[in-house]
Amino acid sequence: MMRARATPHWADIGESTSVAGVMLLCWVHRWFGRWPFRACLWPVVLCHWLANGVARRASLQYLQRLQAHTGVLRRTPGRRDSLRHFFVFADTLLDKILGLGGRYPAERVQLRRELMLEKIARREGGLILTAHIGCLELCQVLAEQVPGFRITVLVHTAHARRFNGLLRRLDPLATVELVQVSDMGPATAMALADKVAAGGFVAIVGDRVPVQAGRTVTADFLGHRAPFPIGAYALAAALACPVYTMSCLHDGQGYRVDFERFSDRIVLPRGSRDAATAEQAQRFAHWLERQLARSPFDWFNFFPFWDQEFHGK
Numbered sequence: 001m002m003r004a005r006a007t008p009h010w011a012d013i014g015e016s017t018s019v020a021g022v023m024l025l026c027w028v029h030r031w032f033g034r035w036p037f038r039a040c041l042w043p044v045v046l047c048h049w050l051a052n053g054v055a056r057r058a059s060l061q062y063l064q065r066l067q068a069h070t071g072v073l074r075r076t077p078g079r080r081d082s083l084r085h086f087f088v089f090a091d092t093l094l095d096k097i098l099g100l101g102g103r104y105p106a107e108r109v110q111l112r113r114e115l116m117l118e119k120i121a122r123r124e125g126g127l128i129l130t131a132h133i134g135c136l137e138l139c140q141v142l143a144e145q146v147p148g149f150r151i152t153v154l155v156h157t158a159h160a161r162r163f164n165g166l167l168r169r170l171d172p173l174a175t176v177e178l179v180q181v182s183d184m185g186p187a188t189a190m191a192l193a194d195k196v197a198a199g200g201f202v203a204i205v206g207d208r209v210p211v212q213a214g215r216t217v218t219a220d221f222l223g224h225r226a227p228f229p230i231g232a233y234a235l236a237a238a239l240a241c242p243v244y245t246m247s248c249l250h251d252g253q254g255y256r257v258d259f260e261r262f263s264d265r266i267v268l269p270r271g272s273r274d275a276a277t278a279e280q281a282q283r284f285a286h287w288l289e290r291q292l293a294r295s296p297f298d299w300f301n302f303f304p305f306w307d308q309e310f311h312g313k
Contacts, residue, residue: 041090049086055302059085062299065222065306070293088250088297092135095255099137108254109138113146115244115259120148123199126242129232129262131207131288134249134298138257139203152195154179154204189238196241203246206232206284207301209308217278219285222292226306228281236266245287249295262287 028037049056056079063077063085073081098104119126128151130136139151179188192202209216209229216227236243243262248255262283268276292299 037094038091042087045087045090046083048090049083052302054304055086056082058302058304062222062301062305063296065224066292066296069222069289072293072296085297086302089300089302092250092298092300095135096137099135099139104138105254109248110251110254110256112256112258115261116149117146119242120146120199123148124242125196125199125201126244127196127232127236127239128201128203128244128246128259129206129236129284130203130246131205131291132300133247133288133291134295135255136203136246136248138248138255139246148199149201150195150199151201151203152179152192154192154202189235192235193239196239202235202239204232204235206281207288207305217274217281219278219282221285221306222289224306226285227308228285230277230281232284233266233268233277233280236263237268240265245284247291249291249298251295260287 028040059082060077060079063073063081067073067075067077095104136153179192196202206228209227215230217230218225219228220226221228242264243266245260245262246257248257263280266280288299
């Protein structure tokens, strides 16, 4: 299935966060605390919400479809809910930076880590399937609490090298590594296989279609058909390793990190590869729906997710 670019692709929207801006956020929080930071953040978020019509409409569409499918919001979402969605993302951005720099309070993170502890003790690595939800960067807290846990995060952005440099400035001992995979080749795949064989974990998101034109499958998501990438399942099949899901969602004054077993091994038979891939994508879409029902404002895809053009076979 090939995706046509009749509507804005998420990668075309661009990244507006600079390294200087990130460092400024850290400085404000360090010297003035959380509430002064939030007070300064509100007018910035409001201006961005007013100026970015694409993201504003995408946010409202998501919240309305979530409500129609799950009823979790208990009323029809409106503009105020969309603005709250923007603010939660902006507020979470600080936690992402603190988490990657090893500075987020560990006592505010609830870890369901038994599954990972077992695998790390056996030096059994695997693939972690996740999405743009909550504050996944807090897996750095797990790395600090569990010796031997190392994770490589695959990202579809040209800013990976620059952000790795930022991580080294924040925490030279950080065990989270970002790898740019827009043009993944055999050498990168072999390096990832070596990491898994050595007991490491590789994390990849399953809720954004490729940066460049590539294959997708469609799945039912919040009551509507939507395109999902196949890269995670192709990589899992190539690595022939266990696959887990990971979420890190707001919970009270902090977050809760959950790991679940997704598959002992993903096999994509040559004769039924498309059907097998579509089945895995649908399982992932159902998992994502369950996470969003728990924490509705924690999905951070501010682009027309369902409206991306695609062509089925």
